[in-house]
Amino acid sequence: MADAQNLDTLLKESRRFEPSEEFRANANYRDPAIYERAAADPEGYWAEEARNLDWFEPFHTVLEWNPPHAKWFLGGKLNAAYNAVDRHRKSYRKNKVAFFWEGEPGDTRVLTYDELGREVDKAAHVLSKLGVKKGDRVTIYLPMIPELPIAMLACAKIGAIHSVVFGGFSANALRDRILDADSRLLITADGGWRRGGIVPLKQNADQAVEGTAIEKVLVVRRIGEQSGAAWVEGRDISWEAEMAAAPSTPYPAEPMDSEDILFLLYTSGTTGKPKGIVHTTGGYLTGCNTSMRSVFDLKDEDVYFCTADIGWITGHTYVVYGPLSAGATIVMYEGAPDWPDRDRFWQLIEKYRATIFYSAPTLIRSFMKWGTEYPKRHDLSSLRLLGTVGEPINPEAWMWFHEHVGGGRCPIVDTWWQTETGCAMIAPLPGLVATKPGSATRPVPGIVADVVDEEGRSLPPDQGGYLVLKRPWPSMLRTIWGDDERFRNTYFGKFEGIYLPGDGAHVDEDGYFWILGRIDDVINVSGHRIGTMEVESALVSHPAVAEAAVIGRHHEVKGQAITAFVVVREGITPSDELVNELKQHVVQQIGALARPEEILFTAELPKTRSAKIMRRLLRDIAEGRVLGDTTTLADPSVIEELKQKYAHRE
Ligand code: WT7
Numbered sequence: 200m201a202d203a204q205n206l207d208t209l210l211k212e213s214r215r216f217e218p219s220e221e222f223r224a225n226a227n228y229r230d231p232a233i234y235e236r237a238a239a240d241p242e243g244y245w246a247e248e249a250r251n252l253d254w255f256e257p258f259h260t261v262l263e264w265n266p267p268h269a270k271w272f273l274g275g276k277l278n279a280a281y282n283a284v285d286r287h288r289k290s291y292r293k294n295k296v297a298f299f300w301e302g303e304p305g306d307t308r309v310l311t312y313d314e315l316g317r318e319v320d321k322a323a324h325v326l327s328k329l330g331v332k333k334g335d336r337v338t339i340y341l342p343m344i345p346e347l348p349i350a351m352l353a354c355a356k357i358g359a360i361h362s363v364v365f366g367g368f369s370a371n372a373l374r375d376r377i378l379d380a381d382s383r384l385l386i387t388a389d390g391g392w393r394r395g396g397i398v399p400l401k402q403n404a405d406q407a408v409e410g411t412a413i414e415k416v417l418v419v420r421r422i423g424e425q426s427g428a429a430w431v432e433g434r435d436i437s438w439e440a441e442m443a444a445a446p447s448t449p450y451p452a453e454p455m456d457s458e459d460i461l462f463l464l465y466t467s468g469t470t471g472k473p474k475g476i477v478h479t480t481g482g483y484l485t486g487c488n489t490s491m492r493s494v495f496d497l498k499d500e501d502v503y504f505c506t507a508d509i510g511w512i513t514g515h516t517y518v519v520y521g522p523l524s525a526g527a528t529i530v531m532y533e534g535a536p537d538w539p540d541r542d543r544f545w546q547l548i549e550k551y552r553a554t555i556f557y558s559a560p561t562l563i564r565s566f567m568k569w570g571t572e573y574p575k576r577h578d579l580s581s582l583r584l585l586g587t588v589g590e591p592i593n594p595e596a597w598m599w600f601h602e603h604v605g606g607g608r609c610p611i612v613d614t615w616w617q618t619e620t621g622c623a624m625i626a627p628l629p630g631l632v633a634t635k636p637g638s639a640t641r642p643v644p645g646i647v648a649d650v651v652d653e654e655g656r657s658l659p660p661d662q663g664g665y666l667v668l669k670r671p672w673p674s675m676l677r678t679i680w681g682d683d684e685r686f687r688n689t690y691f692g693k694f695e696g697i698y699l700p701g702d703g704a705h706v707d708e709d710g711y712f713w714i715l716g717r718i719d720d721v722i723n724v725s726g727h728r729i730g731t732m733e734v735e736s737a738l739v740s741h742p743a744v745a746e747a748a749v750i751g752r753h754h755e756v757k758g759q760a761i762t763a764f765v766v767v768r769e770g771i772t773p774s775d776e777l778v779n780e781l782k783q784h785v786v787q788q789i790g791a792l793a794r795p796e797e798i799l800f801t802a803e804l805p806k807t808r809s810a811k812i813m814r815r816l817l818r819d820i821a822e823g824r825v826l827g828d829t830t831t832l833a834d835p836s837v838i839e840e841l842k843q844k845y846a847h848r849e
Contacts, residue, residue, distance in 0.1 A: 226630020303534025333358030342391025365510025457481030475680030486674025589726025621674025722751030
């Protein structure tokens with residue numbers, strides 16, 4: 200048995216995939232010396248990359264590093280919308296397609312760079328007329344429709360800070376984010392399409408804005424009459440009416456300081472309160488622009504399709520700012536991958552002749568379950584490069600993606616990064632680095648990563664430890680909005696001046712990084728980060744719940760699924776109805792993405808003598824493992840009972 204297992208591991212780790220000669224010969228990055236050059240002079244490397252952007256005023260200093268605070272490209276002035284759109288309008292890309300947009304019901308819209316630019320200009324006029332000024336926060340709660348990137352870029356053009364909230368979040372979650380950012384304006388839609396149904400964005404928005412500083416709600420019409428959305432006179436404003444009335448003159452791009460904030464994006468952490476991750480203009484844009492050319496090997500002829508929702512960082516960086524700043528043609532899709540059928544993505548790839556396809560392991564595992572007949576129905580021969588992000592990809596899913604989508608010929612870039620890092624940090628340059636299924640390979644040029652022990656010492660190959668980033672990089676988060684102390688503690692509190700992402704990892708003998716997953720109380724469900732404390736807070740806000748502990752359990756498709764252990768209040772009888780009610784309650788509090796897969800009632804939670812919930816033991820129970828160290832338990836009988844209960848659940 201042990202031998203077979205060893206062999207299995209050996210097989211997995213020894214599979215290496217070299218790019219084809221053809222891919223290598225045409226790749227943007229063909230000279231491996233780039234790695235040494237960047238390592239010898241990271242600041243010089245990044246300065247060179249930054250000069251691929253258009254600056255209104257050049258920077259005089261590349262980096263000012265006062266750990267944990269970094270400033271990049273000081274003295275430089277630029278505008279993100281100008282770089283994403285306007286500079287292409289002045290070039291041979293003027294009439295190049297920026298977006299091939301496809302709505303879920305099958306309606307389409309094509310926007311060239313020039314057309315996109317005109318829309319952004321009009322939207323900037325609209326925002327400006329509504330009183331939005333440089334530095335103001337604008338919350339955006341939209342489905343995957345062209346108005347979403349247009350609204351973001353319009354904010355960027357006038358220097359306002361956008362805070363996009365994923366359309367799957369509930370009214371409560373939206374309200375928390377509006378309050379934290381202190382936004383005056385909300386941009387939303389009367390709804391969005393998802394699996395033939397309507398996502399009630401406007402209803403959520405109406406609830407969310409109550410008690411906030413929101414004065415105006417700009418509403419895009421996506422659904423029309425059937426949406427059932429109410430209209431609040433004096434507060435709600437029609438996007439279409441305003442856009443139609445806006446001047447058709449260009450809106451001058453606000454010259455932003457390199458370190459001026461471009462956007463906030465909320466992500467989960469180890470407390471109940473989401474963190475507003477702060478990204479600035481020059482560094483962030485340099486990071487995303489660079490990785491389009493390096494990791495995604497982007498060329499002018501490419502048709503690039505990233506399946507992420509713009510409500511997440513992947514969408515910000517790899518649907519909007521990265522590909523646009525690099526002048527790419529982007530496929531953007533509104534709906535679900537299995538609507539109207541399970542071949543929707545493959546159909547889109549065939550229709551638009553997509554050459555680069557970037558998706559997530561959880562989706563690939565769904566595709567696997569659905570079977571090869573779906574990709575087989577379509578001509579996927581246009582594809583030349585594949586990518587994944589969100590969680591470690593299991594080798595089976597990697598192989599399936601490689602064979603059935605990539606036709607065995609496309610390199611796969613497994614990209615490790617986070618909301619905080621802004622762009623891909625550990626990923627192969629596909630013409631230079633052989634890939635191994637399950638490994639994000641090595642840090643990109645200009646990034647110094649390592650795996651260290653508790654004391655911060657580098658670990659030898661194959662020993663698990665803390666993944667760290669040892670030097671600042673341009674697209675790193677600058678702080679947490681309104682909470683610099685939390686920024687300092689979370690990311691730089693463990694090792695002086697060294698960034699702690701919160702992932703475990705090991706490096707193999709070839710210097711390849713293997714990410715093991717989160718080491719904190721954060722769960723990764725379908726590539727989305729959810730804090731256990733957030734779900735616990737949601738549960739205990741229900742009148743029937745006295746206490747709750749939430750963990751992530753291994754799940755075949757989602758990567759991890761949420762299991763909640765709940766103690767009910769005196770006088771409450773646990774029941775199946777209550778289980779459903781609690782699940783629904785969590786959906787209401789946070790959103791469907793946080794709905795617990797299972798809820799188990801228990802009389803008590805396992806705690807240490809200092810009353811800390813031992814989630815580690817709950818994970819052991821839920822995953823059917825032999826229990827780890829139980830000596831610190833205050834009452835060992837609690838865990839025995841739970842084990843019995845869990846084993847006998849339905
Ligand atoms: C966490 C960040 C970056 C966009 C998607 C999620 C996990 C992400 C990988 C990968 C292994 C990965 C990590 C990370 N993760 N990509 N290629 N291999 N793990 O962004 O919500 O900020 O979550 O996702 O655990 O810390 P996020």
